[in-house]
Amino acid sequence: METLKGHPLYPFFWPDSVAVIGASSKPGKVGYAIMSNLILGAEGQLGGGFRGHVYPVNPSGEDIFRQRTYKKVGDIIGKVDLAIVAIPAAGVEQVLDECAGKGIRAAVLITSGFSESGEQGRERERRIVEKARARGMRLLGPNCIGVINTSNRLNTTFAKKAPPRGPISFVSQSGAICTSVIEYSAGEYMGFANFVSIGNKSDLEDSDIIEYYAKDPSTKCISIYMEAAKDGRRFYETLKKKVVPVKPVVVLKAGRTAAGARAASSHTGALAGSDTAYSAAIHESGAIRAVTMLELFDFSRALAYQPPVMGDGIAIVSNAGGPAVIAADVAHDIGLPLSTLSKDTLEAIGSVCPPTWSRGNPVDIIGDSDLDRYQRVLEILVAAPEVHGVITIVGPQAVMPLEDVAHMIVDVSRTTQKPFTASFVGVVGQPSEDYLDQHGIPEMEVPERPVRAMKALHHRGLYLRRRKFA
Amino acid sequence: MKAEEILTAAKAEGRRVLDVHESRQVLLELGVPMNRSALAADRLSAVKAASEIGFPVVMKIVSPDVVHKTEVGGVKVGLRDAAGTGAAFDAMMASVGEKRPDARVRGVVVEEMVRGTELIVGSSCDPQFGRMLMFGMGGVFVEVYKDVSFRLVPISTFDAREMIEEIRGKAIFEGARGHPRADKESLAKVLVDISTGVARHPDIEELDINPLMVTEKGLVAVDARVILGTLGRTCPL
Numbered sequence: 001m002e003t004l005k006g007h008p009l010y011p012f013f014w015p016d017s018v019a020v021i022g023a024s025s026k027p028g029k030v031g032y033a034i035m036s037n038l039i040l041g042a043e044g045q046l047g048g049g050f051r052g053h054v055y056p057v058n059p060s061g062e063d064i065f066r067q068r069t070y071k072k073v074g075d076i077i078g079k080v081d082l083a084i085v086a087i088p089a090a091g092v093e094q095v096l097d098e099c100a101g102k103g104i105r106a107a108v109l110i111t112s113g114f115s116e117s118g119e120q121g122r123e124r125e126r127r128i129v130e131k132a133r134a135r136g137m138r139l140l141g142p143n144c145i146g147v148i149n150t151s152n153r154l155n156t157t158f159a160k161k162a163p164p165r166g167p168i169s170f171v172s173q174s175g176a177i178c179t180s181v182i183e184y185s186a187g188e189y190m191g192f193a194n195f196v197s198i199g200n201k202s203d204l205e206d207s208d209i210i211e212y213y214a215k216d217p218s219t220k221c222i223s224i225y226m227e228a229a230k231d232g233r234r235f236y237e238t239l240k241k242k243v244v245p246v247k248p249v250v251v252l253k254a255g256r257t258a259a260g261a262r263a264a265s266s267h268t269g270a271l272a273g274s275d276t277a278y279s280a281a282i283h284e285s286g287a288i289r290a291v292t293m294l295e296l297f298d299f300s301r302a303l304a305y306q307p308p309v310m311g312d313g314i315a316i317v318s319n320a321g322g323p324a325v326i327a328a329d330v331a332h333d334i335g336l337p338l339s340t341l342s343k344d345t346l347e348a349i350g351s352v353c354p355p356t357w358s359r360g361n362p363v364d365i366i367g368d369s370d371l372d373r374y375q376r377v378l379e380i381l382v383a384a385p386e387v388h389g390v391i392t393i394v395g396p397q398a399v400m401p402l403e404d405v406a407h408m409i410v411d412v413s414r415t416t417q418k419p420f421t422a423s424f425v426g427v428v429g430q431p432s433e434d435y436l437d438q439h440g441i442p443e444m445e446v447p448e449r450p451v452r453a454m455k456a457l458h459h460r461g462l463y464l465r466r467r468k469f470a
Numbered sequence: 471m472k473a474e475e476i477l478t479a480a481k482a483e484g485r486r487v488l489d490v491h492e493s494r495q496v497l498l499e500l501g502v503p504m505n506r507s508a509l510a511a512d513r514l515s516a517v518k519a520a521s522e523i524g525f526p527v528v529m530k531i532v533s534p535d536v537v538h539k540t541e542v543g544g545v546k547v548g549l550r551d552a553a554g555t556g557a558a559f560d561a562m563m564a565s566v567g568e569k570r571p572d573a574r575v576r577g578v579v580v581e582e583m584v585r586g587t588e589l590i591v592g593s594s595c596d597p598q599f600g601r602m603l604m605f606g607m608g609g610v611f612v613e614v615y616k617d618v619s620f621r622l623v624p625i626s627t628f629d630a631r632e633m634i635e636e637i638r639g640k641a642i643f644e645g646a647r648g649h650p651r652a653d654k655e656s657l658a659k660v661l662v663d664i665s666t667g668v669a670r671h672p673d674i675e676e677l678d679i680n681p682l683m684v685t686e687k688g689l690v691a692v693d694a695r696v697i698l699g700t701l702g703r704t705c706p707l
Contacts (some may be wrong), residue, residue: 232598233599236622251674274596276602277598278598281622284621336504
């Protein structure tokens, strides 16, 4: 990570030491949950707590989690890189002064009661930003849950769980979306490099965070939840020029409708531009827009774990007729081009299938297919020059154990640079599903989702091909 | 007059809306093909202009104070001969004089009458993202079906082609059922030229070409409207 040292956001992700202002020894308090996540590690956090120093700050001075507690930031002996502020709003301005006096250049403001809560809060927020600017500090928040870096186990949040480690970096305007994504990701083996909740964006905004992610070597895919950009044009220019050229980006911009926009506005106090403009901006930058949370998950997972589709043609292979038909319909609806299989490919598949097979794409290899037939067909499709990605659909039946199919699909996928997505239709919480997830093949229980995930990979491939020939 | 001079003059007069003739001049300079037209201050020159352009023609009032020309009797279509053109001029002056006695009238424009498929191109300003470009099916389609696509300015040729392909009713300007077929590359060029043009003139807050006609002979803009930003305010790019 040496390359990012010196970046203004570096102390937010890679502090050697943090001060928790408002640390508490009382379970149920935010200042307790943050300390617990830093010292013990959140639920599901492998390896325990944060790798750096943690200095609790509380006027009581009583030990918290057996750590020596300081009455004031200024009492801490030694350098502090990041302040985590979780005290009532009225005291934040003074604490920032003390932090600046201590030489701290970065602060996460967990505290709420600022621009999201009326005129007095707006004024308070204006003052803290002014203070931070004057004293050379950068602020994350307020009204946020802060940062998780799964590499050094920095976790400034009071979320119950930690996400698994992996290649996705996420930035969210909503803290609740963050915690929900964490809950979901644990069950799906969807791994994250970094998490940032930016709250009111008083200082740092989406554009700053994604610019950092673009340079972060552990990030392979950037996911964004936003209700309104602080500066729409800057967001667009940052995406288009600095981020999308190096990494795929998925944006869930909520508040598409009048009803949603009203909710978003009262939620964060932000001015939402017209949704048409957001759509145009996201599309034109080369990023992908997700409309639902499920799409945000599915697209991010596919883009983080699978290579892009580098041609125009996908094969759908299935031992189940109905789900393959649904997949083909959805592919058509969303404009995912299916391969027209060549004579050679058709003949090769015909030689390993009974004559009742579909003789086209989707490749329906019939419900009595055993593991060997499925594998041979998959190998033929992967080798076919007209096929640039494969959606594997499996209907559970008695002749083919699901776990064996999962292993076979992973094995075949490793022989190629062509992307795979999968649906084991109707199967939830089985070892086969976990095995695919753990090996980076996005698997979902309904056939339309891997089709949409493949479309995200196709979108990224088109973008890369266009740039190459531009 | 050059576009920049027209914009500067309008600003100096404290006007936000350019009249038909000024808007046409601006669009011509941006590279948009326009139908043939001439400005006429009186009855005689209106008739002369119509004969030169060739019948049938359309006549429109030219006034910086009239935004909705039809409502004051400021538009006459399908004028077939010199006599009809002269009569239309008299009627228009009388009607506008009665309905908007306050309006400053510079005369009329006489325009070549164009038949074809109506498309629409517009540029507007979003408070968050700045200048945007819109393209789509014109006429009733834009109001009822909202069959339009949007991009942020400036756009590339690739973006322009995508905008065209996104139109659900594109089969119509692709020549379905005997409709004139649009040359998509020319269409993309018009979109790129407008994008480049509005980016170059930050004073333009809104620009509308409605309709841009697809004819057997090519693309022709028939009506145009340019609105400037309020004093001192320019659209962020």
